[in-house]
Amino acid sequence: MKDSVNQDLQFCKDHKQKKLAVLIDPDKIDSGAVSLLVDNAVNAQVDYLFIGGSLLVDDSFSSCVEYIKSSCDIPLIIFPGSIFQMSPKADAIFFLSLISGRNADLLIGQHVLAAPLLRSMKIEVMPTGYMLVDGGAPTTVSYISNSQPIPRDKPPIAVCTAMAGEMLGHRVIYMDSGSGAKYSISQEMVKAVSDNISVPLVIGGGIRSPEEAAKISRAGAELIVVGNAFERDPNLVFEMSEAVHACSQLLPNKA
Numbered sequence: 475m476k477d478s479v480n481q482d483l484q485f486c487k488d489h490k491q492k493k494l495a496v497l498i499d500p501d502k503i504d505s506g507a508v509s510l511l512v513d514n515a516v517n518a519q520v521d522y523l524f525i526g527g528s529l530l531v532d533d534s535f536s537s538c539v540e541y542i543k544s545s546c547d548i549p550l551i552i553f554p555g556s557i558f559q560m561s562p563k564a565d566a567i568f569f570l571s572l573i574s575g576r577n578a579d580l581l582i583g584q585h586v587l588a589a590p591l592l593r594s595m596k597i598e599v600m601p602t603g604y605m606l607v608d609g610g611a612p613t614t615v616s617y618i619s620n621s622q623p624i625p626r627d628k629p630p631i632a633v634c635t636a637m638a639g640e641m642l643g644h645r646v647i648y649m650d651s652g653s654g655a656k657y658s659i660s661q662e663m664v665k666a667v668s669d670n671i672s673v674p675l676v677i678g679g680g681i682r683s684p685e686e687a688a689k690i691s692r693a694g695a696e697l698i699v700v701g702n703a704f705e706r707d708p709n710l711v712f713e714m715s716e717a718v719h720a721c722s723q724l725l726p727n728k729a
């Protein structure tokens with residue numbers, strides 16, 4: 475099984491490198507908008523493209539994967555809202571276990587159904603502890619997952635949950651306040667979690683400005699994910715990419 479995205483993210487954690495992912499929800503944008511966003515992502519040197527959504531109401535997922543793979547070399551990672559969002563053409567998939575919730579089906583049930591299909595697809599599978607954090611407004615993901623998010627003012631709950639996730643073998647911790655959240659995850663919570671895990675930390679949900687992305691990167695996130703803000707303004711990708719990458723520490727020369 476391939477391991478390159480996982481290794482890349484672990485390198486970021488170990489060497490304080492910061493990366494940006496653009497989330498494409500095929501349900502929310504049309505093909506013209508996808509094309510512009512992908513072009514901007516290439517020109518802005520975005521590190522990853524994510525595809526997926528909590529609720530897809532049409533069948534554009536597979537064609538969108540194919541379009542993206544045929545138009546750029548940025549690694550495409552599936553951020554699945556359900557087992558219907560899988561494709562052998564993507565580079566990797568987050569194998570999300572909703573460790574902030576107590577819904578057995580999303581902790582292990584759907585994974586049992588997905589496992590044989592994923593094995594036959596031969597894409598990189600990334601065991602991921604997925605944690606929903608309250609973003610100040612009900613989100614589709616919390617409704618669909620039928621789970622309660624971690625309160626945003628309780629970093630210790632997030633820390634213990636992330637530590638347990640790592641101990642269970644998850645190789646990435648992904649904290650999300652949900653697409654379109656009112657508030658992104660606090661720097662305090664990001665720092666507390668980052669300081670207590672040795673696997674990479676992905677943060678998404680409600681990040682709207684380059685300043686906010688930079689603060690969260692500096693607090694300890696290795697990978698920042700933005701969806702909504704780029705749907706509204708695809709040109710924001712440039713500033714956001716610069717702001718996130720500027721938070722990377724300089725690597726020593728390998729002379």
Ligand code: 1GP
Nearest residue numbers: 653654678679680701702
């Ligand atoms: C991915 O849910 C996020 O983790 C994306 O959130 O659409 O609010 O950027 P936004």
